[in-house]
Structure formats: C-alpha cells, structure tokens
Amino acid sequence: MSLPSIERTTIGEGMSIPRMISGLWQLVNDKNVDLDAASRAMERVVDLGLDCFDMADHYGDAGRL
Secondary structure: OOOOOOOEEEEOOOEEEEOOOEEOHHHOOOOOOOHHHHHHHHHHHHHOOOOOEEOOHHHHHHHHO
16 A cells, blocks of 8 residues: 655745644643653654654653654
8 A cells, every 4th residue: 555645845945844744732741651652653654754743842741752
C-alpha cells in the first residue's frame, strides 16, 4: 500500500513544511508521559513526511521530545 504524498508549503525564507502540523498540547503538565515511547511514535510520523511539530512553550514537556 502506498501513501499519498504529503502536501507541503513554504514559509519564511524558503522553509518547507507539511500543510498539517502536529500539536503536542497533550503533553501539557502530564508527568505520566513515557517520553521514549512518544519520541518513537513521532519518528514514525516523520517517516511518513509529517515533520513539523508545534512545541509551544506553554506545552510543558513537549520541548523535551
């Protein structure tokens, strides 16, 4: 099974990002998140071409990933 190509757009000075961004708000102050497992899950998403993650500073541990 082949996946459709991921549509991308250009922002700023030529930075290409996918049109769908994964937000990490689920990590807000959740001390029960297995960061290693979350990181492995993110790697699979990146392998599919979705390589843009919203890690706003108020998302707590999102930046640690």
